[in-house]
Structure formats: structure tokens, C-alpha cells
Amino acid sequence: MSKYTEDDLKKELETKKYEFGFYTDIESDKFPVGLNEGIVRAISKKKNEPEWMTDWRLDAFRTWQEMEEPEWANVKYKNPKFQEISYYSAPKQKPILNSLDEVDPELLKTFKKLGISIEEQKRLSNVAMDIVIDSVSVSTTFQATLAEKGIIFMPISEAIEKHPDLVKKYIGSVVPKRDNFYAALNSAVFSDGSFCYIPKGVTCPMELSTYFRINEGGTGQFERTLVIADEGSFVSYLEGCTAPQRDENQLHAAVVELIALDDAEIKYSTVQNWFPGDEEGVGGVYNFVTKRGICHKNSKISWTQVETGSAITWKYPSCILKGDNSVGEFYSIAVTNNHQQADTGTKMIHLGKNTKSTIISKGISAGFSQNSYRGLVKVSSKAENARNFSQCDSLLMGNACGAHTFPYIENKNKTAKIEHEATTSKIGEEQLFYCNQRGIDTEKAIALIVNGFSKEVLNKLPMEFAVEAQKLLEISLEGSVG
């Protein structure tokens, strides 16, 4: 029968290139490869940083030198050669911009390819963009609207200059320099990132959004994000990424710190779509990220992530539930295809009384990929009446991929209630035949089944992101059933 066979699917998959695999030709101001104290100082100097910041970086660098790369994650890769990476790359033409007209036309083209023309963004949408291209923030919009409410949303380099007290107080307070190998590296060499402060009692009137993009072959990207929600405030923050196709592996080691003070709420959503490597697993981004938030009294932090890209993902957005009655949430969809590997999950650290956490993790594996959930629920002796609910579901496509679940529970308080549920299922021939019989072709059937599987998490995303995420899921899995 001349059907759409497995072989056809495979062929289509092989010819399916990374949708956002283009490369922008902007001159870069690039440091020589390698890392030493001189480079760290140079990065700091380049950014006109005060001495305390330079010292902070140097301390991190010295710590990093004594550390070893972690090997506990369920991923296999060739370790990055840290002395062969250039640690700073900024678009060369970097004047202080007053309007879009002054932006390099090449850069505007890139935005257009990504489908995020800033003019459109400015005019039509309610989203303020702090766009990060190759480590340096080029354009920040909506400053004025935000400023009226006293909200600060700017590149972290600018915040170091303009709001040193806030930065000094909170940077490294949730993810200490010596927290882990990649956090230490980031602390030493971070090039830029976003800084956000919501004053007491203010509800941020729009979704704050950052568009990350790795844009220069061979340069690592070390973003640093710091979000502070002061007492009684609310903010919803979006982070999304695409990257151009490259042959060599690109290292990405970001650090995100969230601080929710008493009665505050932070909702942090990510759609990650970095180059995952080709069908043989060559190239692709190494994504080693440390994301953590701290919750003070009655506050709430909610992480939502849709992870479809990167060759290797190593990422555990976590919550320290320090304040009484605080709430931590983690909603995740991780898709791996071809030779992608993901080891992702969360840590919920219950320190305060009546703290609550919810973990919903959906892993989808196809091709030859490996998808692991790794999560820790920790309840300290003082956390009376802590509650946790975890649900980890895995969906497999074909016979060559793997799904793994590593749930860790450490409980030191007998009043705690901890629930864990896990399921593993496979998209079966029977399901596909059923859909086919109703006139739904195999591609569409997979999209339907995957969206159904991911629905609980997709529903947590802000509207505009949910649509994009749904598309991404479909693109990532096209032609992946065998």
C-alpha cells in the first residue's frame, strides 16, 4: 500500500532543517578565546563596572577554577573546552539609541525573521521587549510606561550603574557564586541580561519579555537575570529563545534569580527553542542553566517552561519556600527528538510553615533522544504542614528513545504531605489508526495527541506564548513517529 510510511517520515525528518537556522551578519567586537583573570577584568572594564562588581566577578572566577564539571546528570556529551571559547562578543555598532531608526538595519532584519518586528511590538502589543543579541542589550522598549509605575526593567549592566544598591543586595543572594560549576562560570563572565524590579504593591501592567538569541559562532552566552518583586507586587515575565544553525557546539550557561518578597507573586515563563543539533546530533546548543527563586511570606513563584531545543539541557528551575504560607509551582514540557538529551526538573525546598508546591512535568521523547525528569522535594524540620504534589508524565514515540524519572524526596517533618504520581505512555499504532479512520492524517494526529498530553502545562502559559509553544511542539515532533 502506498502509504505514508515510517521511511517517508524519516526522510522528511532528515530534510527538515532547523526552522530558525539563519545567521545575521553583524560585525562583532569579540574577545580572544580563553579565560583568565585578565579576561574577567576586561569584561568588567568593557562594561564600565564599579570595583565591587569586578571583585565579585574575580571571586567567582577563582571559585570556578577550583570546581569540577558536574557529571551526575543523565546526559552524555563532549565536555566544552573552556579555553577555546570567546567570552565576550558585542555587536560593534553600539551607540546609545534613542529610537528604532538608529538600530542597525541588519539587526532589524533578524528581528523580522524571528517574527518580532519591534515596531509591531511597540505599536500593536502590550509586551515590552528587552532584546538581547549576543550578550549585549541593544534595545529596551516601553521604559517610559513602566517608569510611571516605578518599575525598573533594563539590561543588568545598566542596572549595575544606575541601581547599584539593589543589584548589590540581591545578585548572588539566591544562586550563590559557588552554587555550582556553571553558576560560578556565569558569575565570573556574565555579559548581560535583564534586571527587573517591581515596587511595593505594584502590579506590572504588561508581560515583560526578553528575547535571547545566540548569534555568533563559537561564543558562549552567559546571561544573568535578576527579578525582584517587592512586597505585594506582581509580575509576569516571559523568556523565549531561538538560535541560528552552527556547526560547533555553543555553550550557554545562564543564571536566573527571582526574589518574591512578602505577598508578592512572580510568574516566569520560558519557551526554549535553541538549535538542537542536526539529525545526526551534530552541533546544537549546550544549555546549562541555573534558575532559582526565593519566596518570602505568603508569596508565590511559578515557573512554566516549554523546552524543545538544545542538544543538551540541564536545567532545574527551583523554589526556596522560605516564608510561611509561600507557594512554589513548576510546570514543564520538555520535548526531545533525534539525539537530543534533556535532564530537567525542579527543586522545591520547603523551609516555612504551610508551604505548598506543585510539580507538573510532561516529557515527550522521540527519535534517539533521552529525556529525564529529576526533581527534589525537600521538607525541613520546621516546615509544619508542608504540602507537595508531583506529577511526572512521559510520552514515548518509537522504540529508540528513552524516558527517565528521578524523583528525590527528603522529608524531616512528619506533618508533611507529599504525593508523587508518574505515568509513561506511548503513542501507539492503535491511537493513530483511530485518528486516521476519522480522516485525521498521522502528522495532525500526533499534534493532537501531544497537545492533549501537554494541555495542563500549555494552559499555564500566557496566551501569546501558548500559541507559539503549541506551534513549536508540532514543529519539533514533525515526522517523528515510527
Next chain:
Amino acid sequence: MLEIKNLHASINEKEILKGINLNIKPGEVHAIMGPNGSGKSTLSSVIAGKEDFEVTEGKILFEGEDIEELAPEERAHKGIFLSFQYPIEIPGVTVTNFIKTAVNQMRKAKGKENLPAKELLQMIREKSAMLDIDQKFLSRSLNEGFSGGEKKRNEIFQMAMLEPKLAILDETDSGLDIDALKIVANGVNQLKSKDKAVLIITHYQRLLEYIVPDFVHVLIDGKIAKTGDINLAFELEEKGYDWIK
């Protein structure tokens, strides 16, 4: 409409259908009865185009066209509908979302635009009312946690929505109580028309009291052993299958 000529089909090299001949004209209702393992469900799967089975000999013509080369969804687009004996679960996909997708994919295959949401909802309301389906039922995940009766009713609901030319009902009566059976039969009868046909596959004559077939075929060991009218069904009920050889 459906012409099956000397059909032989096997699974894992084991021959199940051993030369079936069947001719169904528009407006007709046919019933295929037979003991367990006689090949009834295989026949419905082969007509619908399930890949597990290999047609080794013979032909299936639908409206004069040989459909052997067509994928299951293409056969569906032509108007062949199979009400499954064991409908499959799709978690997180609501009954409404599923039927919306199916309706629009069918339209797309015919080069038509998606059905406007308002019209679709209107249609869903009509058809679900006809089958006495509660509105809440429509927002549940497809077949997940459904009772046997709910699953079958949902199959007939989908059939009503998709308006196929040929509806194959594979053991639709199993798992239904008498009230549900009447509702389902009523739904099927409403679909019947002079240009549509129904093929009922069943163990028992129970359903045939409500959907009266023009022809009853007895399938034994992969072959049609006897053909008659409704009286044959009553006879089978009384005497079993052993007297037919």
C-alpha cells in the same frame, strides 16, 4: 457502493479472510454475523485500511474505485466510517476538540474551508441531542474513563457528525443496555438514506431488531457461508452456528 471480490487477507502470514464476496448497494443495510474468530473484525479493519493486515488476493472497490492503495484517512475522506469495537483513549483531547479536528480534516480533504465555529457548535448540539448525550460529556477527554455504553454512543455521535456514505458498525451493540441500544439504533436509523449504506457486524441478533437489515451474511472461517434476510438472524439465534457448514 462497496464491492468485495474474492478477498483474502492475512496477519503475520496467517490467513484470516479466505475469499470473501460482498456487494453492498446504496440504501442497503447488511449484517455480518458469525462465531468468535470467524474474521468479522478483520473484515472491518481491512475495509478501513488497517496496516497490520495484508491483502493477498482479491479487491475492494468503493464506488467503483479500487481502494487498496489508499491510506486509512483517504478511505475516511471517501466516506468510509468504522465504529470501533474498542474505541481508543486520547487523554487531554476533548470530545469536542477531536470531532472538530476530524470534521475540518475531512473538509480540508475536499478542498473546503474549516466549518465556522458557530455552525460546528450548532451541529454538535443537534447530533448530541439526538443521541441523548449530555453537554458535559463533550468536554471530557476522548474515551478516557468512559463506560462501555458511553464509548459506543460517542462512536455513533462521531458517525452522525461525519455523515459517511458507508458506516461499518463493529460490535456496536456489545456493552449497551437496552435503553442505550435503542438510542444508538435510532441514531443509525436517522442516518440511513437511499444513498448511504450500513454494514453491521455483530454476534447477536439483538441490534438487528432495531436496525433491520436487508441482508444477513454468516461468516464462518473467513468465508461467507450463507446469506439470507432477517429471518436467518432469528434462526441463528435459535440454532447457533453449527448447522451451517
